[in-house]
Amino acid sequence: MTIDKILKDLTDKFGSRVLDITKKSDKRAYVNIYPKDIVEFVRYIFKEAGFRFNTASGVDDFDALEIIYHFSHDASGITVSLRAILEDKQDPHVDTITTITRSAWWIERELHELFGIGFDGNADLRRLLLPDDWPEGVYPLRKDFIPSKRDSRKA
Amino acid sequence: MSHRAHIPIGPYHPLQEEPEFYKLVVEGEKVVDVDVRIGYNHRGIEKISEAKSYDQALFIVERICGICSSSHPIACAMAVEDIAGIEVPERALYIRSICQELERIHSHMLWLGLAGHFIGYNTVFMWAWKYREPICDIFETVTGNRQNYAMHKVGGVRRDIEKEHVPYILKRLDEFTKQLTMLKGAVLDDPVLHERLKGVGILTKEDAIDYAALGPTARASGVDIDVRRDYPYAAYDKLKWNVITRPEGDVFAKTVVRILEMFEAVSIIRQCLDKMPEGPIDAKPKDIPPGEGIGQIEAPRGECFHYIKSDGTNSPVRHKIRAPTYMNFPTFRETVIGETVSDATIILAAIDPCYCCTERMLVVDPGDKKVMDVNELIRLSQEKTAKIREKYS
Numbered sequence: 001m002t003i004d005k006i007l008k009d010l011t012d013k014f015g016s017r018v019l020d021i022t023k024k025s026d027k028r029a030y031v032n033i034y035p036k037d038i039v040e041f042v043r044y045i046f047k048e049a050g051f052r053f054n055t056a057s058g059v060d061d062f063d064a065l066e067i068i069y070h071f072s073h074d075a076s077g078i079t080v081s082l083r084a085i086l087e088d089k090q091d092p093h094v095d096t097i098t099t100i101t102r103s104a105w106w107i108e109r110e111l112h113e114l115f116g117i118g119f120d121g122n123a124d125l126r127r128l129l130l131p132d133d134w135p136e137g138v139y140p141l142r143k144d145f146i147p148s149k150r151d152s153r154k155a
Numbered sequence: 156m157s158h159r160a161h162i163p164i165g166p167y168h169p170l171q172e173e174p175e176f177y178k179l180v181v182e183g184e185k186v187v188d189v190d191v192r193i194g195y196n197h198r199g200i201e202k203i204s205e206a207k208s209y210d211q212a213l214f215i216v217e218r219i220c221g222i223c224s225s226s227h228p229i230a231c232a233m234a235v236e237d238i239a240g241i242e243v244p245e246r247a248l249y250i251r252s253i254c255q256e257l258e259r260i261h262s263h264m265l266w267l268g269l270a271g272h273f274i275g276y277n278t279v280f281m282w283a284w285k286y287r288e289p290i291c292d293i294f295e296t297v298t299g300n301r302q303n304y305a306m307h308k309v310g311g312v313r314r315d316i317e318k319e320h321v322p323y324i325l326k327r328l329d330e331f332t333k334q335l336t337m338l339k340g341a342v343l344d345d346p347v348l349h350e351r352l353k354g355v356g357i358l359t360k361e362d363a364i365d366y367a368a369l370g371p372t373a374r375a376s377g378v379d380i381d382v383r384r385d386y387p388y389a390a391y392d393k394l395k396w397n398v399i400t401r402p403e404g405d406v407f408a409k410t411v412v413r414i415l416e417m418f419e420a421v422s423i424i425r426q427c428l429d430k431m432p433e434g435p436i437d438a439k440p441k442d443i444p445p446g447e448g449i450g451q452i453e454a455p456r457g458e459c460f461h462y463i464k465s466d467g468t469n470s471p472v473r474h475k476i477r478a479p480t481y482m483n484f485p486t487f488r489e490t491v492i493g494e495t496v497s498d499a500t501i502i503l504a505a506i507d508p509c510y511c512c513t514e515r516m517l518v519v520d521p522g523d524k525k526v527m528d529v530n531e532l533i534r535l536s537q538e539k540t541a542k543i544r545e546k547y548s
Contacts, residue, residue, distance in 0.1 A: 024237075027386070028237070028449060030447070052364075052367050052380070053367045054367070054451075054458070054460050054477065055460055055462075055475070055477035055481070055482075057462045057473065057475035058475075059464060059472070059473045060473075068462065070449065070460070070462065072385075072386070072451070072458075074379075074380040074385045075385070077385045077386045077387070079386070079449055079451070081449070101365055101366075101367065102365050102366055102485065103365065103366050103367035103482060103485075105485055106481060106484075106485060107477075107481075127192075127194070128192070128193060128194055129193065129194035129197040130194060130197070131194070140199065140202060141201065141202060147199070147202065
C-alpha cells in the first residue's frame with residue numbers, strides 16, 4: 001500500500017465527507033473529517049484497510065477542540081491521522097470507537113477527563129489518570145486551565 | 156455467601172517507580188475479573204512540556220521512565236524533526252541506534268530477572284541483574300551516564316563515541332554475550348520453566364491486534380510488527396537483524412522473544428560500531444516552523460509515539476505522548492481472567508509493566524478475613540514452581 005492509494009481509497013469511499021487532506025510526506029498524511037463520520041472512517045481504516053490504532057491526541061485550538069486519531073499500517077510504514085474538529089467547546093462530544101476496537105478503551109477515558117470530551121455510547125468513562133477528588137468540569141489539558149502552585153482542591 | 160474475593164494490588168511501593176492499582180476478583184484460586192486504575196504517578200508531563208522550549212522538553216520526556224530514558228527523547232526529537240524537516244547527520248543516527256539497542260538489552264535483562272524472581276528462580280534474578288552491568292558500563296562510556304543519558308537533542312546527539320572507546324565497548328559486549336548465552340540455555344532448556352510458563356496467560360493473535368498490542372507482547376502472539384523495520388528510523392534501514400516472533404502468545408513465548416531480541420541487539424550494536432561513518436553529530440537546527448509532527452520508535456516494550464504541534468514559537472502547542480505499556484496494559488484483561496492467582500503475578504509481569512503493582516499485592520478475603528500481601532502471592536507463585544521442580548528431580 002502507498003499513501004496515495006489509501007488517500008484515494010478514502011476519497012473514493014467517502015467522497016465529500018473527506019474535508020481536507022494534508023499529505024505531509026510519503027509516509028504521513030492528515031485527513032480532516034466531520035466528527036459524526038468518525039465511526040465509519042475508523043471501521044474502514046481499522047477493519048478493512050488493516051491499520052493499527054496508535055492513539056488519539058486531543059488538541060485545544062482555542063476556538064475548538066480537535067481529536068486526532070492516529071493510525072499506522074505496519075506492512076507499509078504509513079501513518080494516517082484522522083482529524084475531527086469539535087466546534088462546540090461547551091459540550092463537545094463524538095461517537096465512541098470502542099465498539100470497533102478495544103484499543104481505544106483507555107484513550108477515550110483519558111480524553112474525557114483531560115479535555116472534557118464526551119464519547120457517546122461508551123459506558124466506561126471513569127477516571128483513569130486524574131484522582132477521584134479532582135473537581136468536576138476542570139479539564140487540565142485545555143488552554144484555559146492555568147496550573148497553580150497551590151492545590152486547587154484546597155481552595 | 157459469595158465465594159468471590161477482591162484482591163487490591165497497589166498502588167504504592169517505595170522501591171518501584173510506577174504505581175498502579177489493580178483489583179482482581181477471584182473465586183477460589185481462579186481470577187474471574189480484573190480492573191485497573193492508573194494515574195498515581197501522573198505528573199502532567201504533556202502540560203509541562205507546553206511551557207518548555209524544545210530543548211528543555213527533551214530533558215522532561217527523558218524522565219518519563221527510568222528505563223526508557225533513551226526512547227522518549229529520540230521519539231520527541233523525531234517528532235520535532237518531522238515538523239521542521241531536519242536531516243540528522245548519519246553518524247548521529249548510528250549513535251541513536253546504539254543507544255536504543257543498549258537500552259533494549261538493559262530493559263529486557265531487568266525484566267528477565269524480575270520474572271525469574273516471581274516464579275521462584277532467584278538465581279536468574281541475581282544473574283540477570285549482575286549481567287546487565289557491562290551494559291550500564293557501556294552506557295557510561297558512550298553517554299557519560301549509567302541512567303538518564305541526556306544524549307539526544309533535536310537534530311542529532313550531544314556526545315560522540317570516541318574511537319579509543321570502541322575496543323572497550325566490544326570487549327564488554329563479548330563478556331555480556333557469553334553470559335547471555337549461558338542464561339539463555341539455563342532458561343530455555345529448563346523443563347520446569349516449560350511446564351510453568353507454557354500455556355499460561357495466552358494472548359491470542361486476534362486479541363493482540365484488536366487491543367493494538369505492541370513490541371514483544373504483540374510479537375509473542377504472532378503479530379509481526381517492529382517499528383525499527385516497518386517505519387525505519389535512526390540507522391535501522393542500513394542494518395541487518397531478525398524480528399523475533401512466536402505464535403504461542405503465552406508467557407514462555409514472551410520470554411523467548413525477549414531473550415532472542417537481546418542477541419539481535421548485540422549484533423546491531425556491533426554493526427553500528429563497524430559501519431558508523433565519520434562526520435558531524437548535530438544538524439544544529441535554528442527555528443521550528445508551525446506544523447505538526449509524529450515520532451515513532453521501537454522502545455523495549457513496543458512502539459513509543461510522540462505527536463507535537465508547533466505554532467512557530469520556541470515551545471510546543473501540544474505534545475502528546477503515548478508509551479507502549481498504555482496499549483499493552485489492557486490486554487491483561489484477556490490473559491489474566493480464567494487463570495489461577497498463583498499465575499497472575501507472572502502474567503501481569505509478562506507484558507513488562509513496571510513492577511510496583513505486583514510488588515504490593517494484597518489478597519483480602521472477606522469470608523475468613525484473610526489478608527495476603529505481595530510476599531505471600533509471590534510465595535504462592537514460587538511454591539507452584541517448586542512443586543513442578545520436585546516432579547522433575
